[in-house]
Amino acid sequence: MTIWRLMREKYARVAYDGGGGLVSSGRWHHAGHRVAYASEHAALAVLEN
Structure with a gap:
């Protein structure tokens, strides 16, 4: 998985x-809660930023 x-x-x-x-x-x-967001595709990571 990437x-x-x-x-x-x-x-x-x-x-x-x-x-x-x-x-x-x-x-x-x-x-107060640890959370790490990530995306399935690089393009989605750009949109979420």
């Missing part, structure tokens, strides 16, 4: 640890 995620280079090492969800809410979660 998944895509677009991010700034400074976050590349922690791209999938879900830490961002601990401090801020997103479209599908509330702050």
Whole structure:
């Protein structure tokens, strides 16, 4: 399986640890929960950013 995620280079090492969800809410979660969003296609990752 290949998944895509677009991010700034400074976050590349922690791209999938879900830490961002601990401090801020997103479209599908509330702050305080680890979550890592990814896309099935590179084009979808661009749209989600």
